[in-house]
Every structure is written in C-alpha cells, then in structure tokens.
Amino acid sequence: MLISVDEVKEAGLLLEYEEPLTAFPVLVEIAESGSCQFVGPVTVQIKVFLVHDMVEVEGQATARATFTCSRCLKEFELSVSSDFALTYCRELPQIEVDDHEEGAELSAEDMGLILFDGQEIDLSEGIQEQLVMALPRRPVCDEKCKGLCPQCGVDLNVASCDCCPQDVNLKMAALKDFKVKKT
Ligand SMILES: [Zn+2]
Ligand SMILES: [Zn+2]
Incomplete structure (x- = not known):
C-alpha cells in the first residue's frame, strides 16, 4: 500500500x-x-x-x-x-x-x-x-451471551441446567480442601 x-x-x-x-x-x-x-x-x-x-x-x-x-x-x-x-x-x-x-x-x-x-x-x-x-x-x-455453566459446562444460551451458580464458589472451596487433605 x-x-x-x-x-x-x-x-x-x-x-x-x-x-x-x-x-x-x-x-x-x-x-x-x-x-x-x-x-x-x-x-x-x-x-x-x-x-x-x-x-x-x-x-x-x-x-x-x-x-x-x-x-x-x-x-x-x-x-x-x-x-x-x-x-x-x-x-x-x-x-x-x-x-x-x-x-x-x-x-x-x-x-x-x-x-x-x-x-x-x-x-x-x-x-x-x-x-x-x-x-x-x-x-x-x-x-x-450467557456463556457456559461453570459447573456442568452446558451452553446456557441454548439450554439450562439445575446447577445453582451461587454454589460454585462453595464447591470450588470444598474441592480445594479435599485436595489439600488428600496430600
Ligand atoms: Zn458466546
Ligand atoms: Zn450447570
């Protein structure tokens, strides 16, 4: 150009x-x-x-x-x-x-x-x-765009799921604890 x-x-x-x-x-x-x-x-x-x-x-x-x-x-x-x-x-x-x-x-x-x-x-x-x-x-x-459900991965634009978004942090925290205890 x-x-x-x-x-x-x-x-x-x-x-x-x-x-x-x-x-x-x-x-x-x-x-x-x-x-x-x-x-x-x-x-x-x-x-x-x-x-x-x-x-x-x-x-x-x-x-x-x-x-x-x-x-x-x-x-x-x-x-x-x-x-x-x-x-x-x-x-x-x-x-x-x-x-x-x-x-x-x-x-x-x-x-x-x-x-x-x-x-x-x-x-x-x-x-x-x-x-x-x-x-x-x-x-x-x-x-x-509603994105994907962080828990089950469903595309929230085309489907819904029963996951409760408020639970995510708690479950993540629980998961972390679990991993820590395991080691
Ligand atoms: Zn999108
Ligand atoms: Zn979900």
Missing part, C-alpha cells in the same frame, strides 16, 4: 485497497497464535490530502475474522473495523525551540506523527497497527 507523495494534491485523493493478509505480518502472527482466523482480504478506504508539508491519511480499514467466544467458546465471524487518521511527515515540527510548554522531548509518536523518507509512503504498518488495536481482547459472540 504505497502512496506516491507527488500524486497527493491538496484537494485530496480517494483510494481503495484490497490487501491480502500477508501484507500485514503482525496480523499473520496473531492468526498463527490462534486468537482468530482472518477471512478474506483486508479492505481499506482512505482519503489522502496535504496539510502544509504533512500527508494526512483518513479512512477505514476492515478485516473479517472468526473468533472464539470467550464466554461460550462458540466460533463466530466478525467484521473488525478501524476508523483512523494518520499524519505522515518528513521531519518533526520544531516546537521545542520557542515553546517550552509543549515539552522539549516529544517523539513522533507523542505527536501522533509518522515519519517517512523519499517520495513514497508505505501505509501498511500504520494501518496494521490500527487493526491490531481494533481487535477485541475478549471476543464475545453477543453482548448478551
């Missing part, structure tokens, strides 16, 4: 990409770790425009993936979307010279800027980071 800076005009440039997962090594790693499985390509829609010497990239990246529900262990598919605005610049603005209040040691990251060289900007890394942040940490198939 390269943007040629020469082609970016102040009026802006609308671009659409469909990128294979292999363009995003961190996403490949996440898939290999088993957290989720991506389905199809990553789609990216962006508007690129110049603001002074900076290249502003605004848009949305979407990846479809299957996750395992952290409550009921069911597999489900989800579109993970990230709306982002990334600002690329060749060098950091020199704000520390006459403005001490802004902080003298700000890095590009602190300022929300991404540095680039030359005539092309590779968007893959910036967009990858946005998608990684958009992935659910504890995926749930539905906010209302």
